[in-house]
Amino acid sequence: MVSHGKARKDASNPWKFAILRAVSSLFLQVCRGQSVVRPPVWMMRQAGRYLPEYRELRSRYDFLTLCKTPELAAEVTLQPIRRFRMDAAILFADILLPLEAMGAELRFVKGDGPCFPDPIRCREDLGRLHRPEVEATLGYVFKALREVRRELDEATPVLGFAGTPWTLAAYLVEGGISKHHAHLLSWSYRDEAGLRELLDRIADVSIEYLQGQIDAGAQALQLFDTWGGLLDAERWQRLARPSVLRILEGIGDQVPVIFYLRGGAHLLPVLGELPVTGLSVDWRQPLDEVRRIVGPKMVLQGNLDPAALLGTPEEIRRQTHDLLRRGRSSADGDVGFQGHIVNLGHGILPMTPLKNAGAFIEAVQHADEIFT
Ligand code: CP3
Numbered sequence: 097m098v099s100h101g102k103a104r105k106d107a108s109n110p111w112k113f114a115i116l117r118a119v120s121s122l123f124l125q126v127c128r129g130q131s132v133v134r135p136p137v138w139m140m141r142q143a144g145r146y147l148p149e150y151r152e153l154r155s156r157y158d159f160l161t162l163c164k165t166p167e168l169a170a171e172v173t174l175q176p177i178r179r180f181r182m183d184a185a186i187l188f189a190d191i192l193l194p195l196e197a198m199g200a201e202l203r204f205v206k207g208d209g210p211c212f213p214d215p216i217r218c219r220e221d222l223g224r225l226h227r228p229e230v231e232a233t234l235g236y237v238f239k240a241l242r243e244v245r246r247e248l249d250e251a252t253p254v255l256g257f258a259g260t261p262w263t264l265a266a267y268l269v270e271g272g273i274s275k276h277h278a279h280l281l282s283w284s285y286r287d288e289a290g291l292r293e294l295l296d297r298i299a300d301v302s303i304e305y306l307q308g309q310i311d312a313g314a315q316a317l318q319l320f321d322t323w324g325g326l327l328d329a330e331r332w333q334r335l336a337r338p339s340v341l342r343i344l345e346g347i348g349d350q351v352p353v354i355f356y357l358r359g360g361a362h363l364l365p366v367l368g369e370l371p372v373t374g375l376s377v378d379w380r381q382p383l384d385e386v387r388r389i390v391g392p393k394m395v396l397q398g399n400l401d402p403a404a405l406l407g408t409p410e411e412i413r414r415q416t417h418d419l420l421r422r423g424r425s426s427a428d429g430d431v432g433f434q435g436h437i438v439n440l441g442h443g444i445l446p447m448t449p450l451k452n453a454g455a456f457i458e459a460v461q462h463a464d465e466i467f468t
Contacts, residue, residue, distance in 0.1 A: 121253050123184045123437060126395060127316060127352035127373050131434040135423060136183035137460035138255075139453070140356075140376075141443030142176040143188045146453060149175050159204045163189050166239035173244045177252060179450075180457045184253050184316070184437075185244060187309070189237050191259030191320055194298070194305050195268050197233035198225045208272065215271035217279050219290035225297065230304040237305075238312035245313035256314030258302045258343070259322070261295035262336035266323040268294075277326055284335060295339035303346030316352040318376065319343070325359030329366050337366075344371055354397055358442055364389045379404075379441030384422040392426055397437040400456065405440070405448045409455035416459035417466060424467070433463070 122136035144150055150172060153162065162168050172188040192210050196202040203211045216225065231238070244254050267273070269280040283291045306317055324336055344353065352373035357363060361381045367390065368375070374395030377386050383399055390396070404415050416438075423436030438460045444453065 121183070121251050121315075123253050124315065124352070126435065126437055129395075129434070131432055133433065134463040135420065135433050135436045135438045135460060137438040137457055138182040138184040138186065139176070139440050139444050139456075140186075142180075142182060142186065143172045144444065145446035146444055146448040146450065147175055147179070148450075149179075159190075160202075163193060164236045166236050166243055169236070169240035170243035170247065173240065173254070174247055177248070180454060181461070182252075182457060184255055185248060186255045186257065186318070187237070187241055187244065187314070189240070189257075191257065191264060192267055193234060193237065194228075194258070194301050195264055197228040197230070198297075198301060199228070200225065200268055210267055211272040212268055213271070215279065216268050216294065217283060219287055219293065222290070222294060222297070225294075227297070228301060230301065230308055234305055234308065238308045241309055241312035241314055253315035254313060255316050255318055256306060256309030256312075257318040257320060258306055259320045260324065260336065261298035261302065261339035261343075262327075263321050263323045264298050265291070265294055266326070277323070281326070284331070288335065292335065292338070295336070296342065299339040299342040299346070302343050306343070306347050310347070310350055314351065316354065316373075317347070318354045318356055319372075321355065321357045321360070324357045324363065327363075329363055332360075332363055333366055337370075340370070352395075354395070354437075356397075368394060374437065376437075376439060377441065382422055383419060383436070384425045387422075387426055392428075392435070395435050395437060396423065397439050399439070399441040402440045402442050402445050402448070405444065405452045405456060407452070409452060412452055412455040413459045416456055420460065420463050420467065433467070 122132050125132050126136055153168065153172065157168060162172055169188045173185050176182060177185050192202055200212050201214060205211050216222065241254060241256065248254060266277060266280055269283060270277060324332055327336060354374040354376050355367065355370055355372045356376035357367060358378045364386060374397050375390060376397035377399045379399050379401035383396055386396055400415060400419055404412060424430050424432060
């Protein structure tokens with residue numbers, strides 16, 4: 097069993113649990129720069145296919161129906177929290193939903209992932225997108241968030257999120273998952289101003305969308321820049337960063353913001369300068385090295401290799417302890433537990449055994465016993 101928290105079943109509704117905890121939020125404490133008894137832990141894609149209870153619901157509803165039905169989205173958001181007591185819940189939705197609201201048809205095709213049948217590939221195509229009424233088109237997300245917030249106590253904040261405009265464009269321009277991103281990169285070299293117009297339009301919708309999430313109870317936000325690593329540092333700064341800054345300026349400092357980047361070790365010196373609370377990094381670089389590059393102020397989130405959860409529980413514990421140790425190190429030596437939110441370097445893989453996910457979470461929940 098885990099060290100913090102206990103669940104109480106609500107007799108009136110077997111799906112609902114009130115989650116009671118005596119501690120205040122470790123996640124928000126770390127975001128505020130405070131030292132904690134142990135680091136907070138959650139997992140990207142923690143609501144998803146590795147959970148039998150998710151697969152059960154998914155056998156009855158397609159993915160977009162789950163996202164668009166607030167009661168179901170709230171239920172899926174809470175599933176991993178009930179099972180593992182992570183220190184943060186992340187809203188069940190998808191980064192691509194605002195693009196659908198802008199008029200791009202979106203489908204999720206079994207085995208192929210997301211698909212935009214009519215991709216946007218040049219300046220002329222921008223006419224097919226419009227500025228949506230955010231409450232009318234994405235209000236289901238805000239409803240789900242309110243529902244989740246009602247179910248969780250103060251120890252478990254709920255995170256909202258959005259994709260960065262560059263990463264959303266990577267799907268909208270390609271029409272789905274892509275190997276070479278040839279259409280996106282071609283547009284970027286052919287007509288940079290046209291592509292930046294698309295990114296700015298996405299940014300403006302994202303500001304309203306994220307504000308709606310904050311108003312509905314999101315206590316922190318994560319921005320996913322899954323494809324930022326396609327660009328070299330100079331091009332990332334010129335192409336991708338302005339629309340990120342536009343979003344950050346638009347939402348201000350109402351809640352902590354964490355910026356996730358995959359495959360972006362070469363961008364760390366630039367990312368270290370972003371006006372965000374934290375950086376979430378993938379597993380390709382040890383966390384103490386990341387710390388040396390970005391300096392002492394930035395909160396770091398990550399960065400166990402999701403594939404490590406396919407090994408044995410003993411090896412997972414060993415690797416998690418190593419990660420915890422690296423998370424404590426700074427230029428001044430061991431700084432204790434501060435500035436580190438434990439997570440994976442990318443989403444948990446669907447084939448991950450439950451006991452392995454549990455071994456990871458519990459190793460962090462018991463960190464105070466190991467580092468005394
Ligand atoms: O638990 C959570 O993390 C919250 C919900 C969440 C999902 N997607 C649910 C999901 C979040 C935060 C995302 C973000 C997301 N979506 C990203 C950024 C993070 C990353 O993974 O890099 C991206 C790029 C997407 C777009 C997307 N959605 C892809 C490429 C796919 C298909 C690939 C895959 O993993 O299947 C999805 C589908 C998706 N989003 C699923 C889930 C649970 C699987 C859908 C299913 O049940 O079939």
